[in-house]
Amino acid sequence: MLKCRALWRKLAPLSRSASTVCRHNAKTTALNNGRRQALVPATHMSTGPVGGGGGENTLYVVLVGAVCLGGGAYAYMTVKGDSKRYDERISEIASRSEKPDPEQPSVVPEPEVEAAPSSEESTIPAAEAARESEPVSAAEEPVTEATQSPASEPETVQETPAEPSVELPPEALPTAVPETVSTLLPVPSHAPYLLIGGGTASFAAARSIRARDPGAKVLIVTDESDLPYMRPPLSKELWFSDDPSVTETLRFKQWNGKERSIYFQPSSFYVKPEDLVSAENGGVAVLTGKKVVQMDVRGNKVKLDDDTEISYDKCLIATGGVPRNLQVIEKAGDEVMKRTTLFRKIEDFKSLDNVSRNVKSVAIIGGGFLGSELACALGRRSSETGLEVIQMFPEKGNMGKVLPEYLSNWTTEKVKREGVRIVPEALVKSVAFKDDKLEILLKDGRQVKTDHIVAAVGLEPNVDLAKSAGLEVDSDFGGYRVNAELQARSNIWVAGDAACFYDIRLGRRRVEHHDHAVVSGRLAGENMTGANKPYWHQSMFWSDLGPDVGYEAIGIVDSSLPTVGVFAKATAKDTPKAATEQSGTGIRSESETEATAISPIASSTPAPVVEHKDEYGKGVIFYLRDKVVVGSSYGMSSIGCLLPER
Numbered sequence: 123m124l125k126c127r128a129l130w131r132k133l134a135p136l137s138r139s140a141s142t143v144c145r146h147n148a149k150t151t152a153l154n155n156g157r158r159q160a161l162v163p164a165t166h167m168s169t170g171p172v173g174g175g176g177g178e179n180t181l182y183v184v185l186v187g188a189v190c191l192g193g194g195a196y197a198y199m200t201v202k203g204d205s206k207r208y209d210e211r212i213s214e215i216a217s218r219s220e221k222p223d224p225e226q227p228s229v230v231p232e233p234e235v236e237a238a239p240s241s242e243e244s245t246i247p248a249a250e251a252a253r254e255s256e257p258v259s260a261a262e263e264p265v266t267e268a269t270q271s272p273a274s275e276p277e278t279v280q281e282t283p284a285e286p287s288v289e290l291p292p293e294a295l296p297t298a299v300p301e302t303v304s305t306l307l308p309v310p311s312h313a314p315y316l317l318i319g320g321g322t323a324s325f326a327a328a329r330s331i332r333a334r335d336p337g338a339k340v341l342i343v344t345d346e347s348d349l350p351y352m353r354p355p356l357s358k359e360l361w362f363s364d365d366p367s368v369t370e371t372l373r374f375k376q377w378n379g380k381e382r383s384i385y386f387q388p389s390s391f392y393v394k395p396e397d398l399v400s401a402e403n404g405g406v407a408v409l410t411g412k413k414v415v416q417m418d419v420r421g422n423k424v425k426l427d428d429d430t431e432i433s434y435d436k437c438l439i440a441t442g443g444v445p446r447n448l449q450v451i452e453k454a455g456d457e458v459m460k461r462t463t464l465f466r467k468i469e470d471f472k473s474l475d476n477v478s479r480n481v482k483s484v485a486i487i488g489g490g491f492l493g494s495e496l497a498c499a500l501g502r503r504s505s506e507t508g509l510e511v512i513q514m515f516p517e518k519g520n521m522g523k524v525l526p527e528y529l530s531n532w533t534t535e536k537v538k539r540e541g542v543r544i545v546p547e548a549l550v551k552s553v554a555f556k557d558d559k560l561e562i563l564l565k566d567g568r569q570v571k572t573d574h575i576v577a578a579v580g581l582e583p584n585v586d587l588a589k590s591a592g593l594e595v596d597s598d599f600g601g602y603r604v605n606a607e608l609q610a611r612s613n614i615w616v617a618g619d620a621a622c623f624y625d626i627r628l629g630r631r632r633v634e635h636h637d638h639a640v641v642s643g644r645l646a647g648e649n650m651t652g653a654n655k656p657y658w659h660q661s662m663f664w665s666d667l668g669p670d671v672g673y674e675a676i677g678i679v680d681s682s683l684p685t686v687g688v689f690a691k692a693t694a695k696d697t698p699k700a701a702t703e704q705s706g707t708g709i710r711s712e713s714e715t716e717a718t719a720i721s722p723i724a725s726s727t728p729a730p731v732v733e734h735k736d737e738y739g740k741g742v743i744f745y746l747r748d749k750v751v752v753g754s755s756y757g758m759s760s761i762g763c764l765l766p767e768r
């Protein structure tokens with residue numbers, strides 16, 4: 123092209139007339155079907171002065187000839203070059219049609235949508251898919267963290283010569299492989315709604331996000347290997363199941379006799395994480411076995427424990443809590459730790475079930491809801507297997523921190539009747555492993571020998587992400603401080619056990635109960651879709667000591683507060699069993715309406731004050747702070763005893 127321009131400049135004085143000839147000749151040649159044209163007089167061809175002699179004419183013909191030749195050569199080279207580029211372009215377009223759309227899922231399609239695979243499972247299709255994919259251009263792919271994932275190692279892909287169907291042009295391989303792998307990761311690089319934690323609050327949020335935004339794409343990341351499930355049956359109904367395979371099925375008969383699974387939804391409810399991006403109507407995907415270890419709140423992204431990064435538009439932190447342990451146990455060494463269960467998850471239920479079938483004695487430390495429920499569950503088993511069940515706590519009676527003393531005493535009697543040896547006012551001084559037994563030494567000198575310990579001594583809200591995210595943790599209650607809309611800062615909400623929220627009526631609080639997890643998760647989900655609603659719900663909670671005795675409560679229930687109790691005779695309807703029959707669910711809070719969580723308790727209080735405890739079986743207790751009712755508990759029993767109220 124440059125050469126052509128130089129030539130053109132040299133011929134400039136003649137160029138105007140010459141170009142006219144060329145254009146004219148070309149046109150007429152075409153019109154005359156290639157017939158040769160007679161030479162046209164120069165005067166008719168030129169815009170310049172009239173032509174002169176034959177010498178000039180000869181020179182002119184030579185120059186025009188040269189120009190035509192040069193032009194022809196240039197045209198030939200250009201067309202040839204274009205033809206080559208054309209071929210390249212066509213093959214590029216052809217290869218693109220087989221390359222995944224950046225907006226589409228970058229995986230080999232699966233025949234059916236199943237629940238989120240385990241982390242091990244999910245890496246397999248990625249590697250396989252990588253082998254079968256066509257090369258793509260790096261510049262045109264969505265940003266992923268391919269090179270950081272083990273599944274994206276190019277070597278992994280190249281170690282698969284057995285794959286017959288791949289026909290890659292050899293020159294395409296070196297650049298194509300890493301990019302191909304990057305598009306096949308099972309982890310989406312972006313989630314419009316990212317929920318950290320796979321517990322009750324997250325699941326409730328996912329459900330409400332989808333209810334308000336039906337096409338929403340929601341990704342739940344959980345470090346557990348299970349899909350979202352409810353925890354309450356782990357210390358209740360599952361222990362009373364007749365099914366010998368209950369630890370596998372995790373199905374249980376509710377107190378109302380109906381059977382259900384502890385999982386909120388079957389696996390078919392969920393979209394696979396790798397399919398989330400392409401899911402036409404959105405969906406909820408669960409990435410199991412992955413822990414979020416870092417949050418970049420400015421960059422709107424998180425990092426997982428395998429270094430994968432996921433960006434988000436809106437994020438929920440619902441990381442729940444971690445069971446506390448006693449320092450004296452932690453310091454006692456491996457042999458003691460090996461024989462200690464901190465009870466929170468499915469695997470803890472499975473392992474304690476197994477332990478209780480293989481040891482002679484289990485000691486539960488802790489007198490609260492969890493400790494008392496497990497004591498009753500194991501105690502009932504003791505009548506069949508001869509297992510010794512011991513429960514010890516610093517208070518005088520079971521649930522002594524919650525129930526007024528007379529009700530705590532009543533509850534303790536109930537627990538004893540379940541076959542549990544109660545050791546009250548017990549402060550553990552040390553634990554040691556000697557002669558194949560755990561020796562628990564109490565501060566008052568008493569000693570308890572056992573084979574296994576269950577430490578049910580409270581929960582530490584999981585705020586591991588606070589540091590990297592720069593989020594505030596409440597110094598009094600623990601948990602992430604959030605505003606009335608459960609928002610910690612722009613685009614980040616917190617719900618469930620991990621949230622320290624402002625209760626309009628009762629002040630700043632943190633609540634560790636199922637109903638709160640459901641309702642706060644649901645509200646956070648709504649607010650993530652723009653609802654901007656405050657959290658005003660007074661959540662309820664419950665505890666069941668087997669099928670016959672149960673408690674429900676709302677607000678602040680603290681035995682150090684003054685209480686007023688009102689009791690009535692119990693009927694057959696006043697049992698946990700009847701309560702679940704009435705609601706039609708095994709999880710009492712799953713009526714899930716704020717009204718049902720509160721109003722029945724308030725309206726059931728006209729009963730007389732109890733005089734003969736053994737004749738009354740249900741009641742309500744009001745907790746007063748500064749002469750204002752701040753909590754209420756309701757108890758029921760079918761065994762003819764006075765029941766608690768909180």
Ligand SMILES: Cc1cc2nc3c(=O)[nH]c(=O)nc-3n(C[C@H](O)[C@H](O)[C@H](O)COP(=O)(O)OP(=O)(O)OC[C@H]3O[C@@H](n4cnc5c(N)ncnc54)[C@H](O)[C@@H]3O)c2cc1C
Pocket residue numbers: 318319320321322323324343344345346352353354355356357412413414415440441442443465466467492584586617618619620633634635636637639662663664665666
């Ligand atoms: C055995 C048992 C019985 C119970 N019974 C009752 C009852 O009868 N009534 C009642 O009201 N309440 C009960 N509760 C309490 C209730 O279950 C909890 O309040 C509720 O589960 C809290 O829900 P959550 O979603 O906030 O947290 P969780 O359910 O604990 O879920 C948090 C999840 O996040 C995961 N996670 C944490 N950090 C990360 C991270 N960085 N990355 C990825 N995942 C992470 C955790 O592994 C966990 O799966 C019980 C609890 C237990 C353990």
